[in-house]
Amino acid sequence: MPDPFDNPEEYRLLLTSVLKGDWSAERTLVDHLGPIIRHVVHQHAPPRLWEDLTQDVWTHLWARNCRVLQRWTGEGPFLGFVWVVARNKVWDKLAALPPPAAPIEDAPDIADPDDPELNVEMMQLAECIRRAKARLSPTHQEIIHLRHDLDLSHQEIAEKLSRTTGYVGPTLARAEDKLRERVWETCRDHLGTFGITFGRDE
Amino acid sequence: MGKNIKNGFDEVEIIQRRDGAVDAKFVGPLNARGRRALADARLLALALTLPAGQNAGTAGRGGDDTDETELLAYLLDELSDARRNELEHSIRGNARAIGRLMKLRTALNPVADKRGLHRPELAARNILRRTGQALEVREVGKKLEFRERHPQLRPGPKTGAMLNDLLDRASTPIFGGDLGQEARGMLARWEVLTRTAKQPQAYDGVDSELQQLGRRLADVLLELEEASNQLARTIRRTIFDTVDAVPPRDLPIRTAGASKAGASVFPAKLPGLSEPTEDGLPVWSDTKEVQAGAWSLLLEGSGVPSPILSVTIRRLDQNEMPDLTLVQPNRGFETANVSSAGTASVRLPVGDSMLLAQGEKEVWQIPLILLWGK
Numbered sequence: 001m002p003d004p005f006d007n008p009e010e011y012r013l014l015l016t017s018v019l020k021g022d023w024s025a026e027r028t029l030v031d032h033l034g035p036i037i038r039h040v041v042h043q044h045a046p047p048r049l050w051e052d053l054t055q056d057v058w059t060h061l062w063a064r065n066c067r068v069l070q071r072w073t074g075e076g077p078f079l080g081f082v083w084v085v086a087r088n089k090v091w092d093k094l095a096a097l098p099p100p101a102a103p104i105e106d107a108p109d110i111a112d113p114d115d116p117e118l119n120v121e122m123m124q125l126a127e128c129i130r131r132a133k134a135r136l137s138p139t140h141q142e143i144i145h146l147r148h149d150l151d152l153s154h155q156e157i158a159e160k161l162s163r164t165t166g167y168v169g170p171t172l173a174r175a176e177d178k179l180r181e182r183v184w185e186t187c188r189d190h191l192g193t194f195g196i197t198f199g200r201d202e
Numbered sequence: 203m204g205k206n207i208k209n210g211f212d213e214v215e216i217i218q219r220r221d222g223a224v225d226a227k228f229v230g231p232l233n234a235r236g237r238r239a240l241a242d243a244r245l246l247a248l249a250l251t252l253p254a255g256q257n258a259g260t261a262g263r264g265g266d267d268t269d270e271t272e273l274l275a276y277l278l279d280e281l282s283d284a285r286r287n288e289l290e291h292s293i294r295g296n297a298r299a300i301g302r303l304m305k306l307r308t309a310l311n312p313v314a315d316k317r318g319l320h321r322p323e324l325a326a327r328n329i330l331r332r333t334g335q336a337l338e339v340r341e342v343g344k345k346l347e348f349r350e351r352h353p354q355l356r357p358g359p360k361t362g363a364m365l366n367d368l369l370d371r372a373s374t375p376i377f378g379g380d381l382g383q384e385a386r387g388m389l390a391r392w393e394v395l396t397r398t399a400k401q402p403q404a405y406d407g408v409d410s411e412l413q414q415l416g417r418r419l420a421d422v423l424l425e426l427e428e429a430s431n432q433l434a435r436t437i438r439r440t441i442f443d444t445v446d447a448v449p450p451r452d453l454p455i456r457t458a459g460a461s462k463a464g465a466s467v468f469p470a471k472l473p474g475l476s477e478p479t480e481d482g483l484p485v486w487s488d489t490k491e492v493q494a495g496a497w498s499l500l501l502e503g504s505g506v507p508s509p510i511l512s513v514t515i516r517r518l519d520q521n522e523m524p525d526l527t528l529v530q531p532n533r534g535f536e537t538a539n540v541s542s543a544g545t546a547s548v549r550l551p552v553g554d555s556m557l558l559a560q561g562e563k564e565v566w567q568i569p570l571i572l573l574w575g576k
Contacts, residue, residue, distance in 0.1 A: 003234035003235075003238070004234075004238075004278070004311070005235075005237035005241065005279075005310070006233075006237075013532065013533075013534070015535070016529055016530070016531070016534055016535050019529050019535055020529055020567070021331045021565070021567075028312075031312040031313060032312045034312075034313055035308070035309040035310070035311060035312070035313050036310075038309070039305065039306065039308075039309035043270075064525055064561065064562060065329065065525070065527075065558065065560040067525055070525075071537070076275065076280065077274065077275060077278045077280055079278075080271050080274045080275060080278070080280075083270065083271055084271055087270075118297075118298070118302075118305075119297065119298075119301075121301065122252065122298075122300065122301045125249060125252065126252040126253065126254055126297075127254070129249055129250060129252065130254050144250065147221070147247075148247055148250035149250075151294075153221065153222070153223070154223040165223065168223075169214045169217055169218045169223055170214045172217050172221075173214045173216070173217040176217065176246060177213065180246065194249075194308075196242075196304075196307060196308050196311060197242050197245045197246060197249070197304060198246075
């Protein structure tokens with residue numbers, strides 16, 4: 001079973017099985033494409049159209065024995081190709097919608113493109129990280145500060161701490177691992193979709 | 203200090219790769235888990251640049267125009283070093299861009315979701331998959347030659363058990379009857395011969411006898427399939443006549459026997475379906491017409507410099523032109539560009555492959571085998 005982070009060749013083999021009518025391969029492909037398609041639709045369309053547009057994208061991808069997917073040349077990630085196809089389909093569908101008949105003064109305000117919900121989530125995440133950082137040892141706090149706040153290279157950090165670069169890599173890795181653990185321990189219930197970055201051992 | 207190996211990859215190396223402290227050329231490529239860990243390490247590094255307090259949510263408002271495909275390529279480690287560095291610097295501390303990246307990362311986790319299956323299931327159910335005449339192809343001089351491939355039993359460790367199980371079902375009084383008994387006798391003999399053929403003292407001609415028996419057994423299996431299809435159709439018709447609101451359903455794969463192929467639509471001078479010769483094998487021919495539902499495919503090809511299969515498509519009714527794809531199992535596929543005149547060419551690999559003629563309503567699979575060195 002291919003992994004989204006795997007080589008494109010794995011997706012080519014999966015697609016080959018799908019073209020032959022292998023139903024289990026089809027299910028695997030659907031599991032992989034589902035989150036991407038939902039992501040694209042949710043990003044580009046109003047909620048009332050999500051369900052219809054998602055189904056439209058699936059139909060488009062599966063038509064004529066996945067003809068669209070067969071056009072993927074293997075250059076660039078397969079999921080990136082699907083992303084573009086799905087986005088273009090959503091745009092085409094939205095462009096074909098009839099203009100709203102309601103008078104403009106009754107129309108609702110345009111949605112904030114900066115996504116207030118995401119802004120709140122980011123604020124919360126920044127706060128979780130700040131608290132977790134404060135609970136680290138002084139050594140770990142310092143190395144994270146030098147690397148991420150001051151954007152120093154491993155070489156520069158080593159010079160600053162009068163250590164070798166062989167010390168910096170492992171210490172930084174341990175510091176980030178501890179930070180990840182702290183965030184996961186105390187904030188997993190409200191990390192939402194960001195939890196995946198912090199809870200990889202789950 | 204030893205390596206910090208926690209999740210099947212070296213976490214220190216991931217951090218060093220992320221921060222450019224090692225040259226990826228010297229440490230080799232990462233596997234999928236390593237690439238995922240690298241993406242997460244990069245996300246964490248970016249999250250650590252978020253400003254504290256109220257500013258965290260609004261940092262980068264309206265100032266993030268990075269294309270999502272580029273963000274995806276960033277996560278999958280597909281960007282060049284220079285472009286990746288440029289991108290990282292542009293989104294450091296930008297809450298909106300980092301938030302988009304994190305949401306995208308979530309979408310890279312496959313999720314078994316039955317809601318998503320509805321459409322593909324429907325699309326798959328609405329397309330009939332049919333198998334056409336299987337062909338053998340060989341290279342003779344500059345040309346390719348074709349002949350019909352007789353169904354043959356595929357030897358394998360589970361073949362005997364699977365067939366016995368099938369024949370148990372087929373021998374029930376409902377259908378099969380004598381056919382099932384006949385097949386069972388042949389299968390017993392086939393199993394004995396298979397074992398005999400593997401022994402060093404096997405008598406001359408055992409392979410040939412095995413092949414003949416395999417062919418006869420394959421014929422019987424096809425007859426059994428036809429019998430079961432007839433039974434299934436009868437039951438289906440009865441259900442339609444007696445039960446309300448029956449969901450539509452079709453058999454996913456159907457086999458079209460060569461003997462049922464329609465008349466040729468190509469000029470009469472071209473050979474149609476070949477008749478078996480005295481030795482029971484079909485003759486070789488440098489063109490071959492294959493019936494595939496609403497289409498007829500005329501196959502020919504050249505062997506120099508490498509085998510190229512040329513296909514001319516004729517529509518038998520006012521149907522659409524099919525898309526053609528050559529699939530090589532466990533290797534990949536190649537799509538062919540069909541011209542307005544209905545011609546297409548595709549490279550033919552040695553060994554097993556499958557030519558697909560794909561339309562809106564049905565997909566025809568033509569199994570091919572390019573023989574090597576014969």
